[in-house]
Amino acid sequence: MTTTTRREVLAASLATAAFAGRSARAQSKDPIKIGAVLSLSGPVAVFGIPERDAITVAANAINDKGGISGRKLEIVLIDDKSNPTDAARGVTQAASTDKVVAIIGPSSGSGILAAGPVAQRLQVPLLGPAGTIAITDKKNEFWPWIFRVAPSDRVDVKVVLQDMAKGGFKKIGVMYQEDAYGKTGLDYAGELSSGLGLDVVESASAPYTATDLTPQATRLRNAGVQAVFLQISIASLGVAFVKAAQQVGLTGPAYANAGLAQRSFAANAGAQADGLRVLSIGNIGFDPSPPEAELASLLRKAGKEPQGWGELVGSNGLMAAVAAARLIGDGPITGPAMRDALEKACGFPTYSRGHACFSPDNHDGWSEDSLTVTVVHDGQLKPLQG
Amino acid sequence: MTLLRAHPNTLVAVALCACVILAVRSDPAWTDTAVLTGIDTLIALSAGLSFGQAGILSMAQGAFAALGAYAAALAAIRLGLPGAAGLALALAVPAAIGYALARALIRLSPLATALATLALGSLVDIVLRGWESLTGGYIGLAGIPGLGLINTPLGYLLLVCAMLCISVFGYENLMHSRHGRALNVIRHDRARARADGVDVNAVLSTALALSAAMAGSAGWVYAHYISYLGPDSLTTNTSIAALLTAVIGGAGYILGPVFGTVLFEALQRFLPAQEAQGLFYGGALVVILLVARQGLLGLAATSWRGRRRLRPVQAPASAAV
Amino acid sequence: MLEFVVRGLLLGSVLGILALPMGLLFTTVRTIDFAVGAYALLAAAVAAAVPGLPGLAAGLLCAVGAAGVMGSLYLLLRRFGCEDAIVPALMSFGLAVAIASLVLLIWGTQPFLREGFSTFLSIAGLRISPQGLVDLAIELGIVATLQAVLHRTDLGRMMRATAANPAGAALAAIPVEALQFATFAAGGLLAGVAGLLIMYSSGLDFTAPLGLTLSGFGASIIFGIGSPLRAMLGGFAMGTAEALGAGYSSGMVAGMVPFAFVLIVLATTRFGEHGLAGDRL
Numbered sequence: 012m013t014t015t016t017r018r019e020v021l022a023a024s025l026a027t028a029a030f031a032g033r034s035a036r037a038q039s040k041d042p043i044k045i046g047a048v049l050s051l052s053g054p055v056a057v058f059g060i061p062e063r064d065a066i067t068v069a070a071n072a073i074n075d076k077g078g079i080s081g082r083k084l085e086i087v088l089i090d091d092k093s094n095p096t097d098a099a100r101g102v103t104q105a106a107s108t109d110k111v112v113a114i115i116g117p118s119s120g121s122g123i124l125a126a127g128p129v130a131q132r133l134q135v136p137l138l139g140p141a142g143t144i145a146i147t148d149k150k151n152e153f154w155p156w157i158f159r160v161a162p163s164d165r166v167d168v169k170v171v172l173q174d175m176a177k178g179g180f181k182k183i184g185v186m187y188q189e190d191a192y193g194k195t196g197l198d199y200a201g202e203l204s205s206g207l208g209l210d211v212v213e214s215a216s217a218p219y220t221a222t223d224l225t226p227q228a229t230r231l232r233n234a235g236v237q238a239v240f241l242q243i244s245i246a247s248l249g250v251a252f253v254k255a256a257q258q259v260g261l262t263g264p265a266y267a268n269a270g271l272a273q274r275s276f277a278a279n280a281g282a283q284a285d286g287l288r289v290l291s292i293g294n295i296g297f298d299p300s301p302p303e304a305e306l307a308s309l310l311r312k313a314g315k316e317p318q319g320w321g322e323l324v325g326s327n328g329l330m331a332a333v334a335a336a337r338l339i340g341d342g343p344i345t346g347p348a349m350r351d352a353l354e355k356a357c358g359f360p361t362y363s364r365g366h367a368c369f370s371p372d373n374h375d376g377w378s379e380d381s382l383t384v385t386v387v388h389d390g391q392l393k394p395l396q397g
Numbered sequence: 398m399t400l401l402r403a404h405p406n407t408l409v410a411v412a413l414c415a416c417v418i419l420a421v422r423s424d425p426a427w428t429d430t431a432v433l434t435g436i437d438t439l440i441a442l443s444a445g446l447s448f449g450q451a452g453i454l455s456m457a458q459g460a461f462a463a464l465g466a467y468a469a470a471l472a473a474i475r476l477g478l479p480g481a482a483g484l485a486l487a488l489a490v491p492a493a494i495g496y497a498l499a500r501a502l503i504r505l506s507p508l509a510t511a512l513a514t515l516a517l518g519s520l521v522d523i524v525l526r527g528w529e530s531l532t533g534g535y536i537g538l539a540g541i542p543g544l545g546l547i548n549t550p551l552g553y554l555l556l557v558c559a560m561l562c563i564s565v566f567g568y569e570n571l572m573h574s575r576h577g578r579a580l581n582v583i584r585h586d587r588a589r590a591r592a593d594g595v596d597v598n599a600v601l602s603t604a605l606a607l608s609a610a611m612a613g614s615a616g617w618v619y620a621h622y623i624s625y626l627g628p629d630s631l632t633t634n635t636s637i638a639a640l641l642t643a644v645i646g647g648a649g650y651i652l653g654p655v656f657g658t659v660l661f662e663a664l665q666r667f668l669p670a671q672e673a674q675g676l677f678y679g680g681a682l683v684v685i686l687l688v689a690r691q692g693l694l695g696l697a698a699t700s701w702r703g704r705r706r707l708r709p710v711q712a713p714a715s716a717a718v
Numbered sequence: 719m720l721e722f723v724v725r726g727l728l729l730g731s732v733l734g735i736l737a738l739p740m741g742l743l744f745t746t747v748r749t750i751d752f753a754v755g756a757y758a759l760l761a762a763a764v765a766a767a768v769p770g771l772p773g774l775a776a777g778l779l780c781a782v783g784a785a786g787v788m789g790s791l792y793l794l795l796r797r798f799g800c801e802d803a804i805v806p807a808l809m810s811f812g813l814a815v816a817i818a819s820l821v822l823l824i825w826g827t828q829p830f831l832r833e834g835f836s837t838f839l840s841i842a843g844l845r846i847s848p849q850g851l852v853d854l855a856i857e858l859g860i861v862a863t864l865q866a867v868l869h870r871t872d873l874g875r876m877m878r879a880t881a882a883n884p885a886g887a888a889l890a891a892i893p894v895e896a897l898q899f900a901t902f903a904a905g906g907l908l909a910g911v912a913g914l915l916i917m918y919s920s921g922l923d924f925t926a927p928l929g930l931t932l933s934g935f936g937a938s939i940i941f942g943i944g945s946p947l948r949a950m951l952g953g954f955a956m957g958t959a960e961a962l963g964a965g966y967s968s969g970m971v972a973g974m975v976p977f978a979f980v981l982i983v984l985a986t987t988r989f990g991e992h993g994l995a996g997d998r999l
Contacts, residue, residue, distance in 0.1 A: 099623055
């Protein structure tokens with residue numbers, strides 16, 4: 012009996028030691044779960060789908076190189092269906108059911124505003140790929156939990172207007188689409204123009220469903236504008252405007268904001284769009300910098316052709332999360348830990364251009380140096396010469 | 398007890414709510430889903446009331462909910478009023494607009510009324526987007542305060558369930574009242590109703606006003622729960638979904654919309670492709686209208702009645718649906 | 719201002735083509751086909767995917783096919799004894815939602831565009847795209863054909879008889895069901911033509927159907943839903959109002975035009991009034 016007991020105890024303690032050893036190793040090998048709540052259906056899917064593609068290939072690339080301190084990245088994908096209700100719902104699910112430590116998304120400004128309170132309550136930071144100024148407004152109670160991973164709309168508009176001022180124009184017109192993006196462009200153009208020596212003498216707008224923009228183009232032409240600022244993100248509206256402008260004899264050059272930096276706009280706008288300037292976040296499709304080229308090749312290997320800057324902005328979200336996780340190092344990776352680490356993340360590697368930096372006081376990580384002015388030529392977006 | 402026996406629909410609603418609350422209370426994601434489903438059910442119920450009973454195919458229920466939501470949000474943010482005052486506004490504003498619309502258009506046939514409500518819904522949408530100084534325009538209103546004591550998801554679930562049961566109770570009472578009987582007669586034969594001395598315009602307009610108020614109350618809960626309200630939150634798509642689920646569940650039956658919404662929400666969890674959602678909704682609507690014009694509840698009731706004689710407890714189904 | 723009016727008229731010619739199926743269907747079958755915008759989208763989507771002339775033909779074929787589905791559903795409903803006008807309208811709604819979703823599923827969120835004319839004609843000092851003139855010419859051709867068919871041929875007489883009194887027409891050995899089905903199919907064809915024309919001017923995407931249907935309906939009821947001529951004039955009126963709205967006030971007002979039209983007309987005219995005797999819409 013004594014022998015059995017001793018053998019039993021020995022077996023039991025060996026088993027316990029082995030088990031403890033294995034579970035400790037298993038814990039440090041647990042994947043780091045990052046949520047991606049993006050618009051995979053509905054109108055905003057034009058940007059949400061490229062964001063998803065980039066996040067997926069970038070995460071796979073990191074995992075292939077061993078992950079972060081031996082831990083693999085696991086991306087949890089949820090569709091926010093381009094509406095704020097489902098954005099909030101997606102964030103709730105990712106945070107409470109899937110227990111992610113950070114969320115890239117939602118894809119639209121209204122989605123981020125709706126999900127902000129949830130992120131605050133469930134203590135998971137949101138890495139928002141939207142330009143809407145309101146999401147990093149310090150008056151929001153949930154401000155500490157939102158980090159912007161793209162240049163804001165205000166920065167975009169300023170860069171376009173500065174480019175227009177360099178062209179020597181004085182009287183400009185604004186053509187915008189009837190939605191949040193368009194209206195914001197109009198408002199900021201009005202606000203920033205006088206400081207740059209420009210005067211917005213006329214503006215015209217069109218709803219998504221407009222089939223013909225000749226009345227709008229006529230209005231701008233009648234006001235004698237020397238150049239037009241285009242705040243449009245729907246490719247077909249952009250094309251319609253270009254055609255209408257040519258038809259009615261609106262001859263001044265057009266300067267488009269980043270909303271139109273899409274392959275489908277450049278390809279369909281036709282020969283009359285040659286010379287049209289389009290602001291872009293990097294130029295992954297047609298003139299990539301070395302990191303952009305690397306992301307492009309990762310995408311192509313996965314069978315996806317880069318569409319515009321959606322992929323870059325999505326990857327920004329992932330690289331920011333990776334940077335935060337690396338800063339935490341060996342400690343436990345939780346939502347609040349990620350949030351604190353993000354505020355210390357500065358100068359970390361990204362695929363986009365420019366210097367990415369967050370601080371406890373600034374949650375807008377990207378600004379002008381990731382933007383570049385391109386020109387439509389031959390169905391492509393070529394870099395501006397000189 | 399006779400009170401309960403006279404309100405079987407309410408009994409079922411209470412039982413359903415109790416089951417749901419017990420099932421989801423420990424899971425935050427499911428509780429969140431339940432709250433949002435409850436809000437959708439309230440809007441669908443309002444569509445069922447206006448279509449199933451008053452024969453008004455209203456495609457503006459989402460707009461009424463949005464009006465109620467904005468009224469509640471503005472009351473809380475701009476005027477600092479407590480939640481109950483916001484609820485009063487959320488009931489009154491949509492009801493007033495619904496009543497006025499109905500009076501202007503009541504002589505129209507159901508089809509024309511449907512188009513008018515669709516146009517109204519779109520107009521409301523455009524005004525909410527454009528009137529920036531009031532509604533925050535495209536950006537909307539963020540930071541809507543909670544409802545005092547009720548500030549956890551479970552609390553909101555209890556609130557939504559209570560509102561749903563009260564609405565079903567009120568709906569049932571309405572159908573058992575003189576008003577409800579008048580609605581029935583109007584639905585079958587307006588000339589006969591007028592001959593009976595019923596003020597058709599007033600009765601129908603009141604029904605639409607009540608349905609608008611119900612949708613408005615759903616908007617009130619939505620605004621306080623999500624705490625953000627934008628023009629994309631409650632749109633024409635919401636109206637369409639509410640109507641589709643109400644008809645699929647059975648618009649003539651009080652619990653039809655409830656059944657339809659819960660069923661669709663459950664199915665959505667298991668539908669793989671998001672883009673194909675519309676295909677499923679639309680296809681289901683077509684099939685159900687072909688096979689069971691009274692909706693799924695109607696189909697169930699017919700087959701049950703075929704097997705044993707049962708005293709019909711719902712509002713009488715009719716060919717007008 | 720004249721320029722806005724002219725541009726509005728040209729814009730309105732496509733709206734008029736969309737209004738034609740609405741009017742035709744309403745007078746013949748007494749119901750609304752909500753899927754008109756969806757047929758237009760389907761035609762454009764297919765034509766954008768298949769290059770050249772075969773693409774146009776394929777697009778039209780698909781639009782007619784989809785409308786044929788709606789026609790069959792309508793006939794099935796009548797067979798099942800449903801006399802209500804609302805039920806087919808609801809069904810067409812479901813069909814519209816399903817078609818838009820199908821397009822999204824197959825082709826995604828991209829716009830459906832084709833390169834149109836790139837040179838312009840100068841008429842009376844205004845530069846006009848040939849596309850606008852093509853639209854106008856096609857519409858005039860269609861309306862003239864429809865008017866001729868309706869009032870000068872046997873087919874037209876049979877259609878008008880079916881519209882006035884289906885039971886009587888059936889007794890007179892008029893193939894009522896076939897005519898009703900043909901009306902749906904014709905509606906699909908017209909909507910398809912409109913979709914293709916829009917594809918050449920500004921392009922369409924999967925969010926277009928509801929707006930197109932409503933615009934078409936608004937255009938069809940402005941001058942009374944009776945004849946193709948009225949639908950065409952309604953299209954011109956609507957287009958001009960939209961152009962003036964865009965030219966002189968904000969885009970928000972321009973967007974409100976079709977809906978405001980619908981509401982005003984419904985509230986003030988006798989369209990769709992509830993008859994007391996017979997209750998025939």
